[in-house]
Amino acid sequence: MCHTGKTATATAVRRHAIFTRKEIEDRVKQGEILVIINSKVYNLTKFINHHPGGDLAIWHMAGKDATDAVLAYHPEPVIEKRMPHFCIGELAPNTQHASKLSLAYRRLDAKLKAEGMYETNYWFYVREAVKMLAIWFAMIGLVVWGPQHWMTYAASALLGSTLWHQAAFVAHDAGHSGITHDAKTDMILGICLGNFLGGLSLGWWKHNHNVHHIVTNDPSHDPDIQHMPFFAISTKFFQNLYSTYYKRVLNFDAAAQFFISIQHHLFYLILCFGRFNLYVLGWSYVLRKGPVPHRKLEITCMSLFWAWFIPLLSYLPNWKYRVAYILLSHMMTVFLHLQITLSHFGMEAQENPQDDFAAMALKTTMDVECPIWMDWFHGGLQFQVEHHLFPRLPRHNLRKIRPHVLKLAKDHNLPFHSYGFIKSNQVVLAVLQSVAHQVRAVLRVDPRTAHAHAL
Incomplete structure (x- = not known):
């Protein structure tokens, strides 16, 4: 499980929330930038404009499973130390698949x-x-x-x-x-x-x-x-x-x-x-x-x-x-x-x-x-x-x-x-x-x- 993180929006009030793909899709349509990485859900809405790799690299991943792209582009220290701050929950077990x-x-x-x-x-x-x-x-x-x-x-x-x-x-x-x-x-x-x-x-x-x-x-x-x-x-x-x-x-x-x-x-x-x-x-x-x-x-x-x-x-x-x-x-x-x-x-x-x-x-x-x-x-x-x-x-x-x-x-x-x-x-x-x-x-x-x- 991951902690909610300071960047989570008011709609994500549950700690260790479980998200279906439909819920993620709906929140993305409302303007939030949610991505899936290793079956965890991250809210990058407030981070997107500060991303060293540019905002569009994240924007194109909104609502999607970005695991492979994130692993390809980021060294382990970034994933292990920085990413948890943006984690707001996990993907529902029945929708996890690679x-x-x-x-x-x-x-x-x-x-x-x-x-x-x-x-x-x-x-x-x-x-x-x-x-x-x-x-x-x-x-x-x-x-x-x-x-x-x-x-x-x-x-x-x-x-x-x-x-x-x-x-x-x-x-x-x-x-x-x-x-x-x-x-x-x-x-x-x-x-x-x-x-x-x-x-x-x-x-x-x-x-x-x-x-x-x-x-x-x-x-x-x-x-x-x-x-x-x-x-x-x-x-x-x-x-x-x-x-x-x-x-x-x-x-x-x-x-x-x-x-x-x-x-x-x-x-x-x-x-x-x-x-x-x-x-x-x-x-x-x-x-x-x-x-x-x-x-x-x-x-x-x-x-x-x-x-x-x-x-x-x-x-x-x-x-x-x-x-x-x-x-x-x-x-x-x-x-x-x-x-x-x-x-x-x-x-x-x-x-x-x-x-x-x-x-x-x-x-x-x-x-x-x-x-x-x-x-x-x-x-x-x-x-x-x-x-x-x-x-x-x-x-x-x-x-x-x-x-x-x-x-x-x-x-x-x-x-x-x-x-x-x-x-x-x-x-x-x-x-x-x-x-x-x-x-x-x-x-x-x-x-x-x-x-x-x-x-």
Whole structure:
């Protein structure tokens, strides 16, 4: 049994209350945020706006069994020490049930912990830090002290894109508490590294990315696949969907119809400009009203990025070189944006799926096969299935757990999507082309009401 907790509302007056799923559903409809974890019921109504992982990550779990998602995202001390304060009762015994897949997933998680797979090899991150500092110094050194030649500047710009590529991987690890496994420590490390070297907001990414992990490839809820008017991976986007993340309608208007009808041709070109969009999203997040964890640190480190990048540009001979340097360095981060999209763009997209946490990860995520000597280039993103199942697992152990995940999928007759780099590109392009052709078909039926004909 659990204690009621200080955050329980006035309607939950019974200590050790027993809740049916219908009672939980009714209270959620009344505006309370109740979730089920290990057959216990938690009231997170007053905590939701203080959740380090963002409010939407909890909101999407309201009324549901969040056991697997919570275990995946939170270390044991958080669950054992903080969660009891929000417990208001238990689920009625006759409604307690966990699928065979869910139980197998939990056993595998316990097995990986026992085998030390959650333990970080800190020398790995020492090497990463040395590598990034060396790239950063070389990037600056070529412009400031190197020969005044366009090839020197081009080499520096390419080093810049490489730096941002590699820094994003470490920031990703930190955002998932996959380095020290302390959320606050990892977040501060990630901000000091990622925001300073790359100019982006780790806080924005975490708020966005946590939602993505909870509702992967859900057209209405997952911001990682909401790229209207440029991309649509499902005909569901023809329906003028309302984005619960962006709090606006994703209009299937004339611009969207045009771009999506040729999206398979524009795919790589648009990805080249993805980094510019991330600057806008990052600053919009840290300057918004409402709670922003580590706001001052984020703004400071993002500002310090421009404090070193703009002076670096001043060493270039003229504005033509500066514009070319910015374009080359930023456009060559296309590989990072490509790696991110390959993981999910070619996979199943369902609205409000009822799958278990593990089933959702296996159905909506793709691995990209590569030799071990190319792991540096993919930065762990090639093991997205493993990462979605065990997001706090250190990056350097993802390859080691792959056989376990393959067995989990096989034992429960679930797909395990894994392709080589070329084939994974072909899979994504095929989906984009299929949706593009359906746009054209819809427009031929009735261009004025295209969204009404979504398949």
